Amino acid sequence: MxxxxxxxxxxxxxxxxxxxxxxxxxxxxxxxxxxxxxxxxxxxxxxxxxxxxxxxxxxxxxxxxxxxxxxxxxxxxxxxxxxxxxxxxxxxxxxxxxxxxxxxxxxxxxxxxxxxxxxxxxxxxxxxxxxxxxxQSCAVSNIYYHVNKGFLPLPLSGSDVSIPGLPLLQPSETPSFVYASESTPQALHDFIMNQFSNxxxxxxxxxxxxxxxxxLPSIYLDKRLEDDKVYGINLFKPNTSACMNWLKDRQSGSVVYVSYGSVTDIIPEQMEELAWGLKESKCYFLWVVRESEETKLPKKFKEETSDQGLVVSWCPQMEVLAHESVGCFVTHCGLSSVLEAMSHGVAMVAMPGQFDQPTNAKYVEDVWGTGIRALPNEKGIVTREVVENCIKKIMEGEKGKEVKENATKWKNLAREAIDxxxxxxxxxxxxxxxxxxx
CATH class of the missing domain: 3.40.50.2000 (Glycogen Phosphorylase B;)
Structure with missing residues (x-):
């Protein structure tokens, strides 16, 4: 053998x-x-x-x-x-x-x-x-499969989307390629849907x-693989020492960690609203802003918030989420980020962008109960007031206690199942x- x-x-x-x-x-x-x-x-x-x-x-x-x-x-x-x-x-x-x-x-x-x-x-x-x-998640694959087979005709019609095995969805809770199919380039639509073609x-x-x-790396789950502490391949070089040294000086559960992942681009108006929402929350924050996105930050934002936050170009996300000082994760709801947060028992503020993220955010709030969604206005922008309010709900309010308890429950269930x-x-x-x- x-x-x-x-x-x-x-x-x-x-x-x-x-x-x-x-x-x-x-x-x-x-x-x-x-x-x-x-x-x-x-x-x-x-x-x-x-x-x-x-x-x-x-x-x-x-x-x-x-x-x-x-x-x-x-x-x-x-x-x-x-x-x-x-x-x-x-x-x-x-x-x-x-x-x-x-x-x-x-x-x-x-x-x-x-x-x-x-x-x-x-x-x-x-x-x-x-x-x-x-x-991507089974839920998202299920939706794409039904589109590919013609069981879910596009563009969507009606106020609800009903698919076997899934909770009732609003159109905006389906992947962006589905609810915004008319504005999705045909080549991109075909690329996504054709994953089921053969x-x-x-x-x-x-x-x-x-x-x-x-x-996820084994050290954070079942510890069956020795020394498996990191993924091992990064597309960006993480600022590991800067992040971890900054976190160790913060109290338990006091830091809001913010990351929009490796691909998603934030429009300048949304970047500004997110920035001032973080500032007004009065919470410590560690914010990952890729180098290609830095010019979208408000002028002098980093200088004005130097006592409150740290902005880095990339970080070791698994280590950050595992740190006791992190009390909340503001996330774009890419599936990897969601699973990493759940595996560490970290509550989330869900700010989905596109792709599968709206559906993942639906599950975070309404199915798993491990976070709350920061809802956009009619222009598609999550305002600074909404950002501030959602962070405070998680970090300070009764809703935050409930969400954190659910996050801890899911973390323990995952470990028990693996054990x-x-x-x-x-x-x-x-x-x-x-x-x-x-």
Whole structure:
């Protein structure tokens, strides 16, 4: 069995963004812990800015999206970029799998992001196991599936959206590609919905589904993987010492942590409202503002709030959320951020932007009860007064106590399920068993 395990090799292909890389990377680490070799494939362009932990157990290889020097900055349109990624990506993924075969490391299974349905066609050429790894929530995938099959016609009509297995949703609580379908570029709409294009028939017949989350570093969950404290790959260099040194001087539960993730851009008006809302809350705050977004901050904001807050370009989010001084997380509700907060028992102020974030925010407030939503005005802006009020509700009010109790409850439930040998590890074991027999 050990000899076979050494020969098994999984190639992991995520969409090249932090929120897709992290969960697939953590899945790969679990495979490595069970004797499987794992390699992560990313684009040439992205690899140039990646910060890889030298202790990371996952090998990294590259494929091309056709824009090795510029990435998304150069293509004439999204349609041109996606078309290039499909054509050039298919070719270079094929070449990579041939190269790995030639050097004695043949791929046994391709675990691919379903945003790349063409990867399945490449895998078929090599006769390897094919696994679609959905990095968004089951609820969001459920909505996209119903759109793809025509069960949920677009544009949406009516005041409610009813989908089997989900709570009743308002149109604005569906992913932005659904509720704003008429303003979504066709190429982007197709890119998102086509992730089911060549697995739909398979789903309809078998629905062979396995949950493997939360896909977070083991030290924060079951501690089964030694020294697994960080994801191991960052697209931005974190200001670790600055963040952690600042946090250690703050009282327990006194800090509001704010981050809009690695992709979402905030319009200048929203940035200004968020900034002054944080200031007026009178709470300490640690705010992640990427370098590309810094010019949107109000003039002299950092200087005027230097005694109250710290603004950094990136931070080690898992370490920050685990710190006892953090009492609240103002988040864009990317799924990774939501799961990280829930796994640490941190209450959230949900300020969703686009993509899957509105649906995640719905679950945060109305299903799990681990946070409250900061609702926008008629112009789509969350005002400073709303930001201030929501933060105070979490940090000071009765609602905050209820939300924090729910957050703690979910954290404990997650750990109890994992300690008892939950479905996540069992599903990984089943996958490994199938892999070794392939």
């Amino acid at each position: 050990e000899k076979k395990a050494c020969k098994a090799h999984v190639l992991v292909l995520p969409y090249p963004s932090q929120g897709h890389i992290n969960p697939m990377l953590q899945f790969a680490k679990r495979l490595v812990s069970k004797g499987i070799k794992a390699t992560l494939a990313t684009t040439v362009y992205l690899s140039k800015s990646m910060h890889v932990d030298p202790e990371c157990s996952i090998a990294v290889e590259t494929i091309s999206d056709g824009y090795d020097e510029t990435g998304l900055e150069d293509p004439a349109s999204l349609a041109a970029y996606f078309d290039s990624f499909r054509t050039v990506g298919s070719h270079t993924l094929t070449m990579l799998m041939k190269k790995l075969d030639d050097i004695g490391q043949p791929v046994t299974a391709l675990v691919y992001d379903p945003l790349f349905p063409w990867a399945l066609d490449v895998a078929k050429q090599f006769g390897v196991l094919k696994v679609a790894f959905f990095t 697995v739909v028939d398979w789903m309809a017949k078998l629905w062979k589904l396995g949950t493997v989350g939360p896909t 008892e040998g939950g479905s996540s590890d069992n599903n990984i074991d089943q996958f490994v068993a199938k892999l070794l027999l392939h």
